[in-house]
Amino acid sequence: MNTLSLxxxxxxxxxxxxxxxASAQALSDLKPSAEPLxxxxxxxxxxxxxxxxxxxxxxxxxxxxxxxxxEAGKVLIDQMYVQFQTPPKPTHTPIVFMHGGLLSSKQxxxxxxxxxxxxxxxxxxxxxxxxxxxxxxxxxxxNATIFNQVRDLKIAPSEQPRVYLGTSNxxxxxxxxxxxxxxxxxxxxxxxxxxxxxxxxxxPDMFETQVPxxxxxxxxxxxxxxxxDNFADLAHELGGAILLGHSQSAxxxxxxVLKAKGGIKGIIQLETGCFSxxxxxxVKTLAKVPILVMVGDYLGxxxxxxxxxxxxxxxxxxxxxxxxxxxxVGMKGNSHMFMQDKNNLEVADLIIKWVSEHVDKK
Amino acid sequence: MNTLSLxxxxxxxxxxxxxxxASAQALSDLKPSAEPLxxxxxxxxxxxxxxxxxxxxxxxxxxxxxxxxxEAGKVLIDQMYVQFQTPPKPTHTPIVFMHGGLLSSKQxxxxxxxxxxxxxxxxxxxxxxxxxxxxxxxxxxxNATIFNQVRDLKIAPSEQPRVYLGTSNxxxxxxxxxxxxxxxxxxxxxxxxxxxxxxxxxxPDMFETQVPxxxxxxxxxxxxxxxxDNFADLAHELGGAILLGHSQSAxxxxxxVLKAKGGIKGIIQLETGCFSxxxxxxVKTLAKVPILVMVGDYLGxxxxxxxxxxxxxxxxxxxxxxxxxxxxVGMKGNSHMFMQDKNNLEVADLIIKWVSEHVDKK
Numbered sequence: 210m211n212t213l214s215l216x217x218x219x220x221x222x223x224x225x226x227x228x229x230x231a232s233a234q235a236l237s238d239l240k241p242s243a244e245p246l247x248x249x250x251x252x253x254x255x256x257x258x259x260x261x262x263x264x265x266x267x268x269x270x271x272x273x274x275x276x277x278x279x280e281a282g283k284v285l286i287d288q289m290y291v292q293f294q295t296p297p298k299p300t301h302t303p304i305v306f307m308h309g310g311l312l313s314s315k316q317x318x319x320x321x322x323x324x325x326x327x328x329x330x331x332x333x334x335x336x337x338x339x340x341x342x343x344x345x346x347x348x349x350x351x352n353a354t355i356f357n358q359v360r361d362l363k364i365a366p367s368e369q370p371r372v373y374l375g376t377s378n379x380x381x382x383x384x385x386x387x388x389x390x391x392x393x394x395x396x397x398x399x400x401x402x403x404x405x406x407x408x409x410x411x412x413p414d415m416f417e418t419q420v421p422x423x424x425x426x427x428x429x430x431x432x433x434x435x436x437x438d439n440f441a442d443l444a445h446e447l448g449g450a451i452l453l454g455h456s457q458s459a460x461x462x463x464x465x466v467l468k469a470k471g472g473i474k475g476i477i478q479l480e481t482g483c484f485s486x487x488x489x490x491x492v493k494t495l496a497k498v499p500i501l502v503m504v505g506d507y508l509g510x511x512x513x514x515x516x517x518x519x520x521x522x523x524x525x526x527x528x529x530x531x532x533x534x535x536x537x538v539g540m541k542g543n544s545h546m547f548m549q550d551k552n553n554l555e556v557a558d559l560i561i562k563w564v565s566e567h568v569d570k571k
Numbered sequence: 572m573n574t575l576s577l578x579x580x581x582x583x584x585x586x587x588x589x590x591x592x593a594s595a596q597a598l599s600d601l602k603p604s605a606e607p608l609x610x611x612x613x614x615x616x617x618x619x620x621x622x623x624x625x626x627x628x629x630x631x632x633x634x635x636x637x638x639x640x641x642e643a644g645k646v647l648i649d650q651m652y653v654q655f656q657t658p659p660k661p662t663h664t665p666i667v668f669m670h671g672g673l674l675s676s677k678q679x680x681x682x683x684x685x686x687x688x689x690x691x692x693x694x695x696x697x698x699x700x701x702x703x704x705x706x707x708x709x710x711x712x713x714n715a716t717i718f719n720q721v722r723d724l725k726i727a728p729s730e731q732p733r734v735y736l737g738t739s740n741x742x743x744x745x746x747x748x749x750x751x752x753x754x755x756x757x758x759x760x761x762x763x764x765x766x767x768x769x770x771x772x773x774x775p776d777m778f779e780t781q782v783p784x785x786x787x788x789x790x791x792x793x794x795x796x797x798x799x800d801n802f803a804d805l806a807h808e809l810g811g812a813i814l815l816g817h818s819q820s821a822x823x824x825x826x827x828v829l830k831a832k833g834g835i836k837g838i839i840q841l842e843t844g845c846f847s848x849x850x851x852x853x854v855k856t857l858a859k860v861p862i863l864v865m866v867g868d869y870l871g872x873x874x875x876x877x878x879x880x881x882x883x884x885x886x887x888x889x890x891x892x893x894x895x896x897x898x899x900v901g902m903k904g905n906s907h908m909f910m911q912d913k914n915n916l917e918v919a920d921l922i923i924k925w926v927s928e929h930v931d932k933k
Contacts, residue, residue, distance in 0.1 A: 236808045241612030245659050248610065250603030251691060252681035255771040266736040271786065275745060282738025285770040290677060297607050313710045315652060319614035329613060347709045348675045350774030353734045359721065360731045369722045372715045374628040376644025383637060408647040409617040412712030424633065446598045 235406055238323035246333060251294040256446070257344070257439040258288030265357035287419075289439035290348040293339045294328075300335030301561070302451050302474050302568050305443060307340075307436075309456030309480075310423075311375035311414045313347035314340035316455070320549040321406035327548050330557050339450070341443060343458065344419065344436040351415040370418045375411035377404075384545040385507045394507055396542030398550035407549070416457075427457070430484045430491055432464050441465035444472040451475035451568055454482055456545065466498055467491055475568040476500040477560065480545055483516035496528030499567040503560065505543035505550075506536045529567060533559065597768055600685035608695060613656040618808070619706070619801040620650030627719035649781075651801035652710040655701045656690075662697030663923070664813050664836050664930050667805060669798075671818030671842075672785075673737035673776045675709035676702035678817070682911040683768035689910050692919050701812070703805060705820065706781065706798040713777040732780045737773035739766075746907040747869045756869055758904030760912035769911070778819075789819070792846045792853055794826050803827035806834040813837035813930055816844055818907065828860055829853055837930040838862040839922065842907055845878035858890030861929040865922065867905035867912075868898045891929060895921065 260283050268279040291305075292314060306327065308316040317328040317340050332338045345351040358364040378390040386401060387393040393401055416423045420434050440461055444450045449472050452462035459482025466473050476498055483502065487495070500523065504512050512534045513520075523530040535543045538559070540552060547556050622645050630641040653667075654676060668689065670678040679690040679702050694700045707713045720726040740752040748763060749755040755763055778785045782796050802823055806812045811834050814824035821844025828835050838860055845864065849857070862885065866874050874896045875882075885892040897905045900921070902914060909918050 235616040235618065236805075239612075239614060239616060241614065246610045246613060248608045250601075251608060252601060252603065252685075252688075253677055254597040254601060254681060254685070255768060256597065258767075258771050260739075260770075263736055263738065266738050266741070267733040268735065268741070270733075274786065274789075275741075279738060279741040279745075282740040284736050284738055285767065285773065288771040290771075292680075315615055315710050318654075319616060323614075323616070326614075348677050348774065350771075353736055353775035356718065356731065356734045357736070359728050360733065362728055366721050366724055366728055369718065371629040371632075371722065372718045373630065374625055374646050374715055374719070376625065376628050376641060376646055377622075378644040379628070379630070379637075379641040383641075405620075405647070406617060408622075409620050409650040409652075409712075411647065412710065413715035424636065427636075443598075 235323075238403065238406075239319065240323045242325060242329075246329065247297055248332070249295045249297045253290065253292045255288045255290055256341075256443045257435060258285050260285055261352075261354075263354040265354050265361060265363070267357050284354070286350065286352045287344050287435040287439075288349055289344045289436060289443070290342040291339055291443060293337065294332050295337040296332055296335055298335070299337050301564055302449065303337040303339065303447055304331060304451045304453060304564070305339040305341050305440070305447075307440060307452070307454045307458040307461055308343065308346075309458055310416070311373060311411045313410070313412060314342050315410050316546075317548060320400060320553065321403040321410070322400035325554065327553065327557055330554055331561075334557075334561055339443070339447075341440060344439055345415045347412065352418045355418070370415065373414035373416060373423070375414070377408050380408065380411060385505065386544055394542065396506075397544065398542045398552050399544040399546060400549070400551055407546070423457075427460065428484070428486070430460075430464060430467055430487055434464070437461050437464045438468060441468040441470045441473070445470040446472075448472060449474050451477060451564065453477035453479065455479040455548070460484065463495060466495055469494065473498055474571070475564065478502045479548070480504055481515050483519040485515070485518045487519060487522060492522045492526050496523050496526035498528075499571070500528070500530040501533065501560065501563050501567070502531070503533045503556075504535065505545060505547045506541060508534070531563060531567070597685075600765065600768075601681065602685045602687075604687060604691075608691065609659055610694070611657045611659045615652065615654045617650045617652055618703075618805045619797060620647050622647055623714075623716075625716040627716050627723060627725070629719050646716070648712065648714045649706050649797040649801075650711060651706045651798060651805070652704040653701055653805060655699065656694050657699040658694055658697055660697070661699050663926055664811065665699040665701065665809055666693060666813045666815060666926070667701040667703050667802070667809075669703050669802060669814070669816045669820040669823055670705065670708075671820055672778070673735060673773050675772070675774060676704050677772050678908075679910060682762060682915065683765040683772070684762035687916065689915065689919055692916055693923075696919075696923055701805070701809075703802060706801055707777045709774065714780045717780070732777065735776035735778060735785070737776070739770055742770065742773060747867065748906055756904065758868075759906065760904045760914050761906040761908060762911070762913055769908070785819075789822065790846070790848070792822075792826060792829055792849055796826070799823050799826045800830060803830040803832045803835070807832040808834075810834060811836050813839060813926065815839035815841065817841040817910070822846065825857060828857055831856065835860055836933070837926065840864045841910070842866055843877050845881040847877070847880045849881060849884060854884045854888050858885050858888035860890075861933070862890070862892040863895065863922065863925050863929070864893070865895045865918075866897065867907060867909045868903060870896070893925060893929070
């Protein structure tokens with residue numbers, strides 16, 4: 210057994226014990242700040258949405274309660290839920306966080322091991338801070354009629370949208386906790402002793418209820434994904450905001466800029482979100498908005514591979530695009546989920562520095 | 572046309588215009604308090620959850636991205652997401668809000684017309700305030716494997732759980748905005764000029780992914796609904812809390828007390844939640860916890876009909892059970908959604924008065 214294997218085994222054993230003893234400690238794990246948080250305002254609202262007719266609302270067995278079946282009627286879909294809090298004296302441009310695949314806005318709140326998340330931290334640092342929940346996920350709801358139509362044999366099961374589930378072995382590898390399930394990278398910033406608390410954040414992803422293909426969405430700068438329209442409308446309605454996406458949503462800020470509704474003051478892409486098929490007109494449009502791409506560790510020798518072409522194009526068009534690989538600036542061991550990693554506030558400070566220099570000053 | 576019909580028609584016409592002009596004004600409708608909100612802490616965590624195996628995670632078409640299909644693995648289900656904020660100097664017993672059917676914790680936040688919701692108001696009034704999201708809804712996720720099994724023809728479509736959808740005509744009548752769709756009651760506290768913003772809160776209800784029958788759950792004091800176990804565990808972990816349910820969840824606090832985990836200092840049932848089939852032992856257990864039932868307007872001549880038997884039993888066992896019908900105490904025109912009605916903070920004050928007198932003093 211070589212040294213690396215030994216370390217991995219040791220990490221694995223430690224992890225197994227930690228995981229077992231950490232169960233049901235979510236509440237007692239909380240580590241709130243000693244400093245009170247002062248908010249000028251807080252609340253929530255929706256952006257977008259449209260009304261459609263359904264004939265399969267699911268209540269056919271409930272006539273006894275309501276006196277009528279309520280099977281047919283209008284439902285509102287494609288809305289986007291947004292939560293916000295603002296500091297008394299904002300010192301930065303408003304920022305909107307958009308979570309990734311299989312996740313909700315919970316991603317930006319308290320970390321799995323009970324530390325402060327970015328929602329609170331950015332507010333404390335002077336940002337009017339918004340969390341937008343992807344249309345089709347969590348409090349934004351999803352278009353559900355087809356599931357009842359399949360159940361009632363009106364539509365073939367093969368027509369039913371896939372529901373993407375985040376298994377723990379998928380999360381472990383794709384989110385780069387380690388090379389294989391239950392084996393951590395030797396340097397790992399993610400709080401793996403509370404990984405079960407992270408798995409609780411992972412919820413069914415109804416992306417395919419909105420667009421024909423998740424894969425196409427990840428590579429196409431143009432999209433009919435209603436989340437992107439809502440994201441663009443939100444920046445416009447706010448009268449100016451930075452849009453930040455992560456992983457599945459990393460490309461959404463760029464797609465939103467290309468909707469040409471105005472108001473997007475900066476693009477922040479966490480864990481890629483670059484496009485290799487932009488038209489000259491699209492490059493010109495994007496060159497007007499400062500762009501930051503940030504990635505964690507363990508992405509191989511060329512973590513910027515997917516972004517090189519777009520960066521060259523944006524820079525040639527006079528734009529401002531920055532790529533930060535965390536290990537290259539001295540932060541080792543960050544996972545895909547660096548907003549929850551042990552050094553999450555140091556990573557946030559890097560982003561805030563970029564905002565101060567590239568967005569606020571303009 | 573009699574006077575009542577005339578009034579209804581007038582209301583209808585007014586409403587149609589208001590509804591049309593209110594679209595896309597969700598953000599600009601916000602009416603934040605002029606007073607800053609000071610929090611000792613804020614955050615979120617999960618209660619409960621268990622790991623199950625899935626062989627249908629939905630990724631069979633994505634091998635190109637991940638290098639492996641990730642179809643099989645472990646997923647975490649039955650967890651309950653909880654959001655909280657606490658004032659610097661709490662003056663009341665902690666309270667946990669649980670939303671109703673077809674809704675999420677959004678129910679307790681900013682109202683459809685942009686006013687302060689109960690989450691913020693109770694915090695400002697000195698309550699450590701928690702919002703628990705039903706297991707199976709919104710950020711708590713749901714057990715989704717069976718939907719992919721149906722899609723892949725491994726299980727018959729008829730086995731697929733119903734998804735309950737809230738149509739606007741159902742909401743209008745069941746939530747007592749008016750006697751029939753688009754016709755308001757002559758006195759109506761719900762902000763119907765923003766009813767479209769309310770419909771955006773209404774999301775698919777996956778209740779049937781957890782229990783065989785929603786109907787049975789509403790009438791049975793015993794339950795296997797994981798939300799109720801999580802609700803009971805939360806009160807216990809908090810070391811004492813008032814549990815508040817509404818509509819679909821109005822009976823959950825009672826069901827949670829009967830789990831006998833301790834820590835439930837008070838039960839608040841909005842819009843019924845009474846049981847007519849309690850055993851003597853159950854009555855004895857419930858008689859140890861102060862209970863408040865509160866209902867809105869337009870429930871007929873005997874709004875307490877579903878609660879008379881339980882109240883008699885609780886009182887005979889020496890318990891403390893209060894029934895408040897809002898029109899009987901001078902508040903006219905409240906809908907099923909009185910936490911969002913125009914007089915929502917006055918209604919909250921009634922609840923806070925009850926808490927001060929029946930729970931805090933004990």
